[in-house]
Amino acid sequence: MxxxxxxxxxxxxxxxxxxxxxxxxxxxxxxxxxxxxxxxxxxxxxxxxxxxxxxxxxxxxxxxxxxxxxxxxxxxxxxxxxxxxxxxxxxxxxxxxxxxxxxxxxxxxxxxxxxxxxxxxxxxxxxxxxxxxxxxxxxxxxxxxxxxxxxxxxxxxxxxxxxxxxxxxxxxxxxxxxxxxxxxxxxxxxxxxxxxxxxxxxxxxxxxxxxxxxxxxxxxxxxxxxxxxxxxxxxxxxxxxxRIRNTVIIAGCAGGVLLLCILIALLLSIMCCKKSQQKSTEFSVKGEKVAAVGDGGGGGGGGDDGEGGFTLEGDDSGVVGKLVFFDGGEGAETGYSLEDLLKASAETLGRGTLGSTYKAIMESGFIVSVKRLKDARYPSVEEFRRHVDVIGRLRHPNVVPLRAYFQAKEERLLVYDYFSNGSLFSLIHAIRCVLIKKPDV
Known part of the structure; x- marks a missing residue:
């Protein structure tokens, strides 16, 4: 029964x-x-x-x-x-x-x-x-x-x-x-x-x-x-x-073809100069060209540590990349993708031995911290995936959880929650300065 x-x-x-x-x-x-x-x-x-x-x-x-x-x-x-x-x-x-x-x-x-x-x-x-x-x-x-x-x-x-x-x-x-x-x-x-x-x-x-x-x-x-x-x-x-703005632009272009040609020539000259000074990597996501993170790029933003962010330069390397979220990550709920992340305005938070850290503000208003690793060649792809899988499962009140990661041929990004109180280094040293300051006589 x-x-x-x-x-x-x-x-x-x-x-x-x-x-x-x-x-x-x-x-x-x-x-x-x-x-x-x-x-x-x-x-x-x-x-x-x-x-x-x-x-x-x-x-x-x-x-x-x-x-x-x-x-x-x-x-x-x-x-x-x-x-x-x-x-x-x-x-x-x-x-x-x-x-x-x-x-x-x-x-x-x-x-x-x-x-x-x-x-x-x-x-x-x-x-x-x-x-x-x-x-x-x-x-x-x-x-x-x-x-x-x-x-x-x-x-x-x-x-x-x-x-x-x-x-x-x-x-x-x-x-x-x-x-x-x-x-x-x-x-x-x-x-x-x-x-x-x-x-x-x-x-x-x-x-x-x-x-x-x-x-x-x-x-x-x-x-x-x-x-x-x-x-x-x-x-x-x-x-x-x-639409009104575009109409004005089109009308102006029709009456000033010569001026437009001069501006294009200047722009091409500037772009050539910039390309000679900066190396970047471009990869393909779902058949569309999407730029990688590069030092000194102009994604917008700026701060005490200087400007930096996401660039749109490079040749077609054909490398395929994917933004991988860990279970419980916020990416799916807040609705951002790899393309949203790379189009975000960004500012450099700091540079260390492992790489550079950026504050990325997406069009939806969601803010994350992005760590771009310096040497994307080592370890191997599979070994890197095993390492970040272990890190992504770590949960502790005093450890910032890893929300997502990205890896391609020569790019590796780690995505964390953004905290506005500064780095642990700055907080520790600020407290130390207060403790050792001599009292006024």
């Missing part, structure tokens, strides 16, 4: 698992039918975890869906989306999806939402304020209106909030989430005095520019005075602004 019960339970569990998988397939196909009338998505394979845009599955369930810049139209349906209840990252940015943003309260695991540069209208989706695991909200470049609700304070883990280039009105909410690091409310119709909360005063006027009736002495936007042109300069240009 016991055996019979066990068999029954097994088949019930198997039936439930199959129904769950089929629900994800049905949800994806329903989503395709509502936003892909031009059939841009070629979803025909048996394994839907390999479908275009399905970047990750956990236990056979879709956890990361990225459908960006694919000319998608139509509207979103909440009934369809909430069937994907295991999704962590949802990105539909740079499309032409319209209508209101649907209720998403049925996605309790959602951490990152990217719906920027579409044609969404209506009010701020209040259902987002009920998602307690949500960290990233990017709704830039739409037609959203109404007020930004104070209930957004309920999103305690908020890390990125981009609402720029919309039509929001009313006051700026008194945001107080200590984890908030990236904020952009520019180019809306907000008004009143900006709350000078300890969190908001971290940001300068560019986070609030383009709102003519907004003021705040703590943000260099004097109340009662018209904002200066520098204050109202847009912080981020939408796709509409970029």
């Amino acid at each position: 016991k055996l019979n019960n066990t068999i029954i339970h097994f088949f019930l569990l198997l039936s439930w698992f199959q129904c769950t998988l089929s629900s994800d397939i049905q949800a994806l196909l329903a989503l395709k039918s509502s936003i892909d009338p031009s059939n841009s998505l070629q979803w025909y394979e048996t394994d839907y975890c390999k479908w275009e845009g399905v970047k990750q599955c956990l236990n056979g369930r879709v956890s990361k869906l990225v459908l960006e810049n694919m000319n998608l139209t139509g509207t979103l349906n909440s009934t369809t989306l909430i069937q994907l209840d295991q999704i962590r990252v949802l990105s539909l940015k740079q499309n032409s999806i319209s209508g209101q943003i649907p209720q998403l309260s049925g996605l309790p695991n959602l951490k990152s939402l990217y719906l920027s540069y579409n044609n969404f209208s209506g009010k701020f989706p209040a259902s987002l304020t009920t998602l307690h695991r949500l960290k990233t909200i990017v709704l830039s470049g739409n037609h959203l209106s109404g007020v930004i609700p104070d209930s957004i304070l309920n999103v305690k883990r908020l890390y990125v909030l981009y609402l720029d280039d919309n039509r929001f009105t009313g006051k700026v909410p008194p945001l107080n989430q200590t984890g908030l690091r990236y904020l952009n409310l520019s180019n809306n119709q907000l008004s009143g005095k900006i709350p000078a909360t300890p969190v908001l005063v971290r940001f300068n006027s560019t986070s609030f520019s383009g709102n003519s009736d907004l003021c705040g002495n703590a943000f260099n936007i004097p109340c009662g005075l018209a904002p200066s042109p520098a204050t109202t300069a847009p912080y981020r240009r939408s796709h509409r602004h970029r």
